[in-house]
Amino acid sequence: MKFSCEKALLQAAISTTSRAVSPKSSIPALEGILLEADQELRLTGYNLETGIRTTVPAEIRAKGTLVLGARLFGEIIRKLPDDIVEFTAEHYMVNIKCGMSEFNILGTDPEEFPELPTVEYQNSLEIGQNKLKSMISQTLFAVSDNESRPIHTGSLFEVGQDGLTIVSVDGYRLALRHESIEKKEGAEEFSFVVPGAALSEVEKICSDVEEPASITQGARHVMFKVGETMLVSRRLEGEFLAYRQAIPRNNSIKVEGDTRALLSSIDRVSLIISDKLKSPLRCVFEQNMLKISTKTAIGDAADQCPIDGDGGGLEIGFNNRYLMDALKAAPADRVRLELTTSVSPCVILPAEGEENFLYMVLPVRLKAGE
Structure with a gap:
């Protein structure tokens, strides 16, 4: 050689x-x-x-x-x-x-050296590398690391007439991204689940270019081809969460806010929260204002962020990291938050344009002293 x-x-x-x-x-x-x-x-x-x-x-x-x-x-x-x-x-x-x-x-x-598994062709699609990269990075954070439900340690790829939807869920939150695709072959609609570890590598292989990446679904494996590089991963088998039924869409409270402003407020209040000093964020949605506060053993913190709309004084608790992850991933300058009660999920959507992303965060129960 x-x-x-x-x-x-x-x-x-x-x-x-x-x-x-x-x-x-x-x-x-x-x-x-x-x-x-x-x-x-x-x-x-x-x-x-x-x-x-x-x-x-x-x-x-x-x-x-x-x-x-x-x-x-x-x-x-x-x-x-x-x-x-x-x-x-x-x-x-x-x-x-x-x-x-x-x-x-x-x-x-x-x-x-064992041979790479062969991917027995079933269906395929093509999507721009930049789109695939952003879709993975904006949903990967919500992939579960709990091995008791192996199917949720990956992301669902759902291909239909109107494009590709990627969904990740871990029991506390849900992340969804949707984009149109260049072309597809095979069944009208098909879906498969790719392990999060493999998707993390696909994200690194993809570049910020519009050149297409191809995804081939096999009987037991899935193959991603990006330029001169090919990645083959096993598919996860099992029953993925019926996510459409899990997302509440007839929410009575709808407010809008600037993504960065919301993130900054949460970030400031989160300064006194740590792995040792865990405490939920207490969020009060009022008329054109969101009040955020928390208390831990070292003290308390409070901040306010202007919003558009009336939250009717709804008081709801959230894990600060889950809320921040969703807002960091949201590919929009302004977001709409949809809520109903203090025990129902918060749905985060783009304030304008088509719904190409949706994040859902489950609330945390607030104790009287927190």
């Missing part, structure tokens, strides 16, 4: 594929990156749940395959000078040269 390629391109490919490498595994080959040189140079990382494969422009002089320890290989390439990397492997002995630097390290047998 013999090839040469630019250091920066090889480094980027190693850093992308390393994200799917097991830091510790009973199969030593899974702690490495599979290098395959034939017509092109391919790098693959796989942890038996998620696999990432990417191709690198390289001049290939001799074909071959080999597995190299991801951490050491990555560190060597990262610290090499910016030049052309010359890579030669005989049996399992690897020689890496770049500029004045030279390394000889041992690789392992590629036969021990």
Whole structure:
């Protein structure tokens, strides 16, 4: 095996594929990156749940395959000078040269590296990378980390006539984003659930460009193809929350506010809340004003934020982090908050334009002294 390629391109490919490498595994080959040189140079990382494969422009002089320890290989390439990397492997002995630097390290047998699962094609869609990236980042925070309901440790992808909807839910809040898609093939409507860990990697692979990313739904796996990089993940099986029934939409109180102003007020009051000193936010929705306060063992804090509309004096408690996560993710300058009672959820929507996002946060019961 013999090839040469630019250091920066090889480094980027190693850093992308390393994200799917097991830091510790009973199969030593899974702690490495599979290098395959034939017509092109391919790098693959796989942890038996998620696999990432990417191709690198390289001049290939001799074909071959080999597995190299991801951490050491990555560190060597990262610290090499910016030049052309010359890579030669005989049996399992690897020689890496770049500029004045030279390394000889041992690789392992590629036969021990498990094959990436094949995605038996069912349906597919295409969506701009920038859209997919923002949709994932604006819903991923609400993915559950509770393994007792494995289906909710991922996000639901729902594809219909009017586009793609991504929904995440963790029992305390719900995040929903909707966008139109470039094209789709297969069934009229289809849905699948992708693990949150895999989506976190897809978000990093996507760039802020309008070029499309393709998503292919298989019988047991799902594949994302972004430029020269492909990510394969298993699908989560089970009954996802019937989210449409869970969202209250005939709310009697509707107020609007500036997203940043609301966030700043909550942020200020949250200064005295910590992991050790937990306390809910007490929110009072009045005529054109939202009053926020909290009390912990070290003191109390209060703030006010102007809003448009009458909350009728509704007093309701929220976990400060859940409310902030939703407002941070909301891709709009102004939001509409819909509420009904102190024990029903708060629904956050765009104040103007189409409803391309919806966040729901469940309230926290307030004690008399808080």
